[in-house]
Amino acid sequence: MKRRRAPFAPRDPPRKHPCALCFKVANHWHHVIPRQILRRYVDRQGLMDRDAYGLERRLVNDHRNLLSLCAHCHLDRKGGLEAEIPADRLPAGVWEFARELDLDYILERRYGSQPRYDTGTPGPQAA
Numbered sequence: 229m230k231r232r233r234a235p236f237a238p239r240d241p242p243r244k245h246p247c248a249l250c251f252k253v254a255n256h257w258h259h260v261i262p263r264q265i266l267r268r269y270v271d272r273q274g275l276m277d278r279d280a281y282g283l284e285r286r287l288v289n290d291h292r293n294l295l296s297l298c299a300h301c302h303l304d305r306k307g308g309l310e311a312e313i314p315a316d317r318l319p320a321g322v323w324e325f326a327r328e329l330d331l332d333y334i335l336e337r338r339y340g341s342q343p344r345y346d347t348g349t350p351g352p353q354a355a
Contacts, residue, residue, distance in 0.1 A: 231277050233267070234285035238294060245296035248317045254296035260313075260322045261293050261334055269329055287329070292321030315339040 242254040259266070270284040287293070295318065318339065326332040 231271075231280055234281055234288050236263070236288050238289055238291070240291070242296045247298035247301055248295050249301040249313065250298060252298045252300075255299040256297050256302040258295045258297045258302055258313075259288070259293055260295055260318060261326060261329075261331055263288055265331065265334060266293075266329075269331065290325060292319055292325040295319055295322075313339070 236257075238257055242257050245254045246252065247254045266287045267284060270280050270287065273280065273283065275283060295313065318335075323332065323335060326335050
């Protein structure tokens, strides 16, 4: 018998946030690491159904993996059309989230390596 899917029920509605791509009012949450991959990760852990359901529910609703998008941008992204998400628009904790699960290769494949934010300190070539 198949394990039932964990519901997606975030605490925070997307309307409180602007769309990460066009800055309109957001209507949807987009999972940066897709739910299917999170489900496969949980299945590989070899947990009992009840524990697997709890883990999947925590991962699917983790705010570090959610990106607010308006309906137009989310549908474009789902359909694989023009709405590509730049790496600098990803949520702040998504790389940490991916490293905790050892899934950072997925972000590197889709968005390139983790962007390094300039801290304002001059490098060795600044002298």
